[in-house]
Amino acid sequence: xxxxxxxxxxxxxxxxxxxxxxxxxxxxxxxxxxxxxxxxxxxxxxxxxxxxxxxxxxxxxxxxxxxxxxxxxxxxxxxxxxxxxxxxxxxxxxxxxxxxxxxxxxxxxxxxxxxxxxxxxxxxxxxxxxxxxxxxxxxxxxxxxxxxxxxxxxxxxxxxxxxxxxxxxxxxxxxxxxxxxxxxxxxxxxxxxxxxxxxxxxxxxxxxxxxxxxxxxxxxxxxxxxxxxxxxxxxxxxxxxxxxxxxxxxxxxxxxxxxxxxxxxxxxxxxxxxxxxxxxxxxxxxxxxxxxxxxxxxxxxxxxxxxxxxxxxxxxxxxxxxxxxxxxxxxxxxxxxxxxxxxxxxxxxxxxxxxxxxxxxxxxxxxxxxxxxxxxxxxxxxxxxxxxxxxxxxxxxxxxxxxxxxxxxxxxxxxxxxxxxxxxxxxxxxxxxxxxxxxxxxxxxxxxxxxxxxx
Amino acid sequence: xxxxxxxxxxxxxxxxxxxxxxxxxxxxxxxxxxxxxxxxxxxxxxxxxxxxxxxxxxxxxxxxxxxxxxxxxxxxxxxxxxxxxxxxxxxxxxxxxxxxxxxxxxxxxxxxxxxxxxxxxxxxxxxxxxxxxxxxxxxxxxxxxxxxxxxxxxxxxxxxxxxxxxxxxxxxxxxxxxxxxxxxxxxxxxxxxxxxxxxxxxxxxxxxxxxxxxxxxxxxxxxxxxxxxxxxxxxxxxxxxxxxxxxxxxxxxxxxxxxxxxxxxxxxxxxxxxxxxxxxxxxxxxxxxxxxxxxxxxxxxxxxxxxxxxxxxxxxxxxxxxxxxxxxxxxxxx
Numbered sequence: 001x002x003x004x005x006x007x008x009x010x011x012x013x014x015x016x017x018x019x020x021x022x023x024x025x026x027x028x029x030x031x032x033x034x035x036x037x038x039x040x041x042x043x044x045x046x047x048x049x050x051x052x053x054x055x056x057x058x059x060x061x062x063x064x065x066x067x068x069x070x071x072x073x074x075x076x077x078x079x080x081x082x083x084x085x086x087x088x089x090x091x092x093x094x095x096x097x098x099x100x101x102x103x104x105x106x107x108x109x110x111x112x113x114x115x116x117x118x119x120x121x122x123x124x125x126x127x128x129x130x131x132x133x134x135x136x137x138x139x140x141x142x143x144x145x146x147x148x149x150x151x152x153x154x155x156x157x158x159x160x161x162x163x164x165x166x167x168x169x170x171x172x173x174x175x176x177x178x179x180x181x182x183x184x185x186x187x188x189x190x191x192x193x194x195x196x197x198x199x200x201x202x203x204x205x206x207x208x209x210x211x212x213x214x215x216x217x218x219x220x221x222x223x224x225x226x227x228x229x230x231x232x233x234x235x236x237x238x239x240x241x242x243x244x245x246x247x248x249x250x251x252x253x254x255x256x257x258x259x260x261x262x263x264x265x266x267x268x269x270x271x272x273x274x275x276x277x278x279x280x281x282x283x284x285x286x287x288x289x290x291x292x293x294x295x296x297x298x299x300x301x302x303x304x305x306x307x308x309x310x311x312x313x314x315x316x317x318x319x320x321x322x323x324x325x326x327x328x329x330x331x332x333x334x335x336x337x338x339x340x341x342x343x344x345x346x347x348x349x350x351x352x353x354x355x356x357x358x359x360x361x362x363x364x365x366x367x368x369x370x371x372x373x374x375x376x377x378x379x380x381x382x383x384x385x386x387x388x389x390x391x392x393x394x395x396x397x398x399x400x401x402x403x404x405x406x407x408x409x410x411x412x413x414x415x416x417x418x419x420x421x422x423x424x425x426x427x428x429x430x431x432x433x434x435x436x437x438x439x440x441x442x443x444x445x446x447x448x449x450x451x452x453x454x455x
Numbered sequence: 456x457x458x459x460x461x462x463x464x465x466x467x468x469x470x471x472x473x474x475x476x477x478x479x480x481x482x483x484x485x486x487x488x489x490x491x492x493x494x495x496x497x498x499x500x501x502x503x504x505x506x507x508x509x510x511x512x513x514x515x516x517x518x519x520x521x522x523x524x525x526x527x528x529x530x531x532x533x534x535x536x537x538x539x540x541x542x543x544x545x546x547x548x549x550x551x552x553x554x555x556x557x558x559x560x561x562x563x564x565x566x567x568x569x570x571x572x573x574x575x576x577x578x579x580x581x582x583x584x585x586x587x588x589x590x591x592x593x594x595x596x597x598x599x600x601x602x603x604x605x606x607x608x609x610x611x612x613x614x615x616x617x618x619x620x621x622x623x624x625x626x627x628x629x630x631x632x633x634x635x636x637x638x639x640x641x642x643x644x645x646x647x648x649x650x651x652x653x654x655x656x657x658x659x660x661x662x663x664x665x666x667x668x669x670x671x672x673x674x675x676x677x678x679x680x681x682x683x684x685x686x687x688x689x690x691x692x693x694x695x696x697x698x699x700x701x702x703x704x705x706x707x708x709x710x711x712x713x714x715x716x717x718x719x720x721x722x723x724x725x726x727x728x729x730x731x732x733x734x735x736x737x738x739x740x741x742x743x744x745x746x747x748x749x750x751x752x753x754x755x756x757x758x759x760x761x762x763x764x765x766x767x768x769x770x771x772x773x774x775x776x777x778x779x780x781x782x783x784x785x786x787x788x789x
Contacts, residue, residue, distance in 0.1 A: 001679035001728040003672060008733040012671070012741065017583030018515040019740045022676030025507040026522070027500075058705065096476030096624075114705060147703035172629050179632030201772040202702030204692060205715055209502075232539025233497045233529050256529025261501040266541050292710040300698050328703075338475055341627065345636045350468035358632065367703065372541055374688065375747040378469065379754070383693075383772060386465035386755030390762065400759070404466050418633035423743075425668035425733045429644040430466055432666040432729050437646035439464070450733075 007428050027257070038210055038259055039227040040288055044217055048077055050277055050287040051129035053119035053136045054297070055111030058366040059145035059158065062109050065119060066137040073135055075128030078281050080120040082108040085276060086245035089163070091333050092268055095238050102163035103332035103369070105243055105273055110143075112160055112331035113368055115297045122277045122285060145366035149305060149326045152365045160331055160364040169329070169337045169362035177344040179358035181416040187320025187355030191311025193395055198307045199384035203300035203328075206373055210259025212298055213288030214271050216278040223250050224275050229258040231265040239268040240275055251275070263372035267299050267334050299371035302336060303328040306384040311355075312392050316406040323347040325360040325381065330369035335376070337362045342377030348416040349385040350426045351407040356416035404430060405445040410452065424450035456654040460661075463759025466644040469748030470637030471670075471735070472544035477624040480544075481535035482552035484513060484560045485615035490585070490603035492517055492524045492560070497534030498549045503746060504677045505545045511674055512550050512739055516557035517564065518581025519599060535619075543744025546673065547639070550739030551620040559616025567606045567614065568597050639735035641743040642668040645686075645752035647724075651764040653783055656776030658761060660690050660724035663753055668731040670743030675730070682728050682749045689753025690724060691717050694774050 005014070014020060030036035067079045082088050088108055091101045107118045119136050123129035144158040151157055152167040160167050171177050188194055214228035230236040233253045241248045258265065274287040289298065304327055311320035325343050329336035340362040347358045375382070393403035405427065413421040427450045434441050472478060483495040494513050500506045506526040514521040527533060537549065562576070568587040569576040572595060580590050587602060589595040606612040627634035648662045665686050672678040695716045698708050709715030734741025754772070762768050767782035 001675065001682065001730060003675060003730050003732070005732070007668075007731045012732055012734050016515055016740070017518070018511045018521050019671070019673050020675070021511075022674055023507070023511060023521050025504050025677065026510065027504075027506055031502075093475075098475070147705065149703075173627070173632070174629075177627065177632065178630065180630065181632075197770065199770045200702075202700070203698040204696045205698050205709065207712070207715065207717065230539075231499050231501060231541055232537075233499065233531050233534070234536055235539050237531050251531070253531040254529065256499055258499055258501045261499075261540070263541055265501075266539060291712070295698070295710050295715060296708055303699075303702050338473070341475075342470075342473060342636065344627075344632055345634055346470070350466060350640075350642065365703070367705065368698075374685075375469070375751050376542065378747070379692070379751050380772065382465070382467045382751045383754045383758065384770075386467065386752070387758050387768070387770065389465075390463065390755070390759040391768070401464050404464070408466070409468075416632075417627075417636070418631065419635055423639055423670075423733055423735055425642040425731060426466055426468060426644070428731055428733070429642045429666045429668050432731060433464065433466075433644040433646050433664060436664045436666065436727060436729055437462070437464075437648075439462075439646060 004432060036257060038257060039215055039229050039255065040213060042215055042227055044215060044284040047284040047286050048122045048124065048277065048281060049126040049129045050274055050285055051121050051133045052117045053133045055107060055114060055116040055118055057111065057140055057142050058114045059143040060111055060140040061143060062107065063139040063141055070121060070132040070135040073128060073132035075124040076121060076132045077124065078122040078277065080106065080277065082106040085243065087243050090239065090243050092239055092335065093338065098337060100163050102161050113366055115368060120273055120277065122281060147365050147367055149328050149363040149365060152363050160366055164364060167364045169333065176359040176361045177341045179344050179356060179416050182355030184320045184322050184355045184357035188311040191319050192314045193312050194309065195392055195395055196309040197388055197391065200305050201380045202303045203370060204373065205295055205300050206262040206264030208260030208262060208264055211289040211291060211294040212265055212270055214274050215284065215286045216274045217284045218278050218282055223252055224278055225252045225254060226271050226275055228253060228255045228271055229265055230255055231261045236268050236271050240272045243272040244276055262374045263376055264298055266372050299334055299369050301373035302339065302370035304380040306381060308384055308388045310388060310392055312396060314396055316396065316398050316403050318351060318353050318407050320355040321348060321353045322357040327362050328367060328370060329362050329364055330367040331364060332369040334369050334371035336370060339377035343381050345417045346378045346381055350409050352409045352413040399441065401430060401434060401439055402441050402445055405441065405448060410450045458650050458652050459764040460650050461760045461764025462646060462648045463756045463763055464646050465752045465755035465759065467752045468640045468642050471547045471639045471641060471744035473542045473636050474622050474625055477621055478538040479619060479621040480537040480548040480552045481619040482549065482556045483535055483617055484556040485613065486560065486603045488603055488607045490600040492519065494524060494526050494553055495534050496528045496537060496549060497531055498537040498545060499529050499540040501540055503681060505540065507677065508546050508673055509549060509553050512553045513557045516554050517561045518583055519585050523585065543746045546742050547738055547744050548620045550742060552618040554618065554739050556616040556618030560614050563612055563614045564602055567610055567612050568602045570610065571597050571602065571605055638737050639743050641670065641745050641748045643748055643752045645756040647753060647756035647760045649757060649760040649764055651761055651779065653765050656779035658694055658774065660757060662725045664727045666729045667745060667749060668733055669745040670735040670738045671732050671741035672730055673740060673742050678730060679728060681745060683726055685749030686726055686753055688750040690757060693754040693757040697773050
């Protein structure tokens with residue numbers, strides 16, 4: 001790695017004592033010698049293990065649940081169903097008034113994705129819990145399911161989630177989050193060329209080294225300590241408090257050192273049910289995803305579909321951009337309405353475009369609920385935007401790098417979501433990339449600066 | 456049939472933090488009697504090194520070496536509120552909270568030192584080595600160790616501080632989408648060079664040259680670790696990863712690392728990282744959040760390089776050999 005100190009030197013105070021120095025990490029010796037303690041390294045005596053009975057169907061109605069055989073299985077201590085969960089229907093962002101509550105801790109009559117938790121089994125050993133879970137008999141009536149976002153949005157599509165009433169998230173702005181800036185139709189009317197293209201992705205797994213999980217220990221004074229690898233301690237505590245209808249003062253969360261997350265550990269999935277198990281049995285409870293559960297059950301990055309229509313002039317200026325983005329939330333919201341909204345603020349990219357029109361939809365399907373992942377709401381958008389930029393440059397016969405210089409935002413430029421640009425540095429990154437990759441651009445672009453508008 | 460070479464470029468920006476709920480983070484700092492400093496947080500270290508960065512920020516602000524600072528993180532009984540580690544917010548939000556708390560603690564520390572040295576607190580400075588000196592007269596000094604002893608045992612002072620970062624929650628305007636979801640942006644430009652085998656559809660990423668502008672590299676070694684890892688993830692997303700190879704079909708999802716395809720050591724591209732620093736006005740020592748941004752530009756850069764190599768556009772991720780071969784076949788048919 002090279003630090004190029006010649007850029008923006010006037011804005012920076014170098015020569016500090018600790019900042020700007022490559023100090024070795026104080027925790028790395030523990031990590032590399034295996035001495036760092038993660039939540040699952042706690043050896044808690046008398047601990048129970050929790051395993052889930054999961055829906056084998058994408059969409060189904062539960063006619064009946066029979067746990068009698070499972071209860072007789074040696075080692076089984078407790079079996080939990082939806083009626084044991086005090087506030088079973090929840091949504092994570094309700095803490096900041098983003099609703100409706102649309103997801104169940106344990107399926108209440110109707111699982112909406114293959115793998116959804118239906119019954120929780122607590123047993124003396126992991127193996128006993130697994131074997132007993134296999135003995136739980138659930139009688140399902142299979143319902144029609146929808147997996148494709150376009151299909152889900154068609155009239156008459158199976159309704160994925162009754163708490164929403166339709167297969168998309170209803171923003172205060174309607175069926176999508178909108179950004180409107182300038183007059184996009186006038187922009188297209190005056191453009192030399194118009195290019196409309198569609199981009200798509202499928203879900204991606206976070207693949208952390210440490211799987212999601214927690215260990216809950218009753219403190220003996222009506223308080224519960226939850227050792228967890230959540231990425232957000234109070235987010236999880238506060239949601240657990242709502243789901244369990246327990247005052248937050250009864251909950252103590254301990255975490256802090258996590259073996260990778262990449263956004264996969266911000267959903268509140270394992271902690272509330274494990275705390276409930278500890279409360280109802282009076283014993284410590286461990287609920288840790290197997291690698292298979294981590295791959296199949298935990299929220300992936302959403303599949304997205306993005307349609308971009310651009311109007312461009314022969315001289316390289318983009319004069320209009322229309323983006324429609326679809327985010328596949330799967331069966332439940334989790335953080336997806338937030339991700340789709342983040343995309344709306346991002347879509348013009350780091351470019352100054354006078355006329356912008358954006359709609360982003362959060363769509364429900366009978367698929368594994370997606371949620372946050374590194375670059376949430378933006379990563380696939382960047383793929384679409386920057387492939388589109390390449391196509392536009394070639395369409396007008398311009399060098400792709402030079403084309404980006406023409407459109408790059410600079411300090412003071414107004415972005416489509418109506419924030420003036422501050423601290424821009426795209427031009428300087430491209431200048432340095434031009435040198436590093438030996439990809440020459442015209443001298444006038446190398447003379448540009450993010451500090452000033454115009455050239 | 457041949458191995459064809461191509462290169463592609465992509466440029467991006469990325470918001471540091473989001474504030475759908477205001478997204479606050481708080482920090483507490485206090486000294487022990489031996490002049491070590493304890494930072495109490497409920498922020499989570501995901502392995503990216505949050506604890507080390509918070510220690511360096513606290514140390515710089517108070518004026519002690521980093522190894523005099525201990526980070527107690529993620530215990531809800533002891534730590535003040537943190538919204539969590541996500542949205543590239545850890546260094547920026549928690550860092551700002553730590554600076555504010557450390558400044559308050561430093562002020563108390565200087566006041567105690569001023570009483571011991573019989574000067575005004577405003578006439579004192581720290582040397583970064585654990586001592587407090589009188590400006591212009593460095594022979595007149597006291598160690599922070601002795602200041603802490605005095606504060607705790609003689610003067611009855613608590614060398615401590617409270618810090619928090621909170622920006623007003625942004626509510627998007629319904630019709631126009633006007634909003635302020637973030638406060639600063641990191642930037643990047645990547646040039647990728649690939650080889651595509653037009654017989655098998657296989658893509659080999661030869662080189663990635665990544666230029667990242669991240670506000671400030673608080674610990675350049677850790678920045679490098681983050682940016683190299685992120686670049687690898689970007690390439691992995693571009694060419695390999697999917698839980699459902701035939702989206703929206705639910706079949707054939709991976710269940711373990713044998714079935715979920717990611718590049719191994721033999722697939723690593725030659726990676727060059729160049730870092731620019733344009734300090735953010737509201738960042739801790741100017742830092743922005745590079746954690747997520749660094750995995751994004753490689754994806755379109757690789758996609759554009761594939762087109763440059765074989766002349767087909769793959770607009771569906773991941774860019775698998777199968778998709779390339781199908782596109783080449785369609786191209787030949789036309």
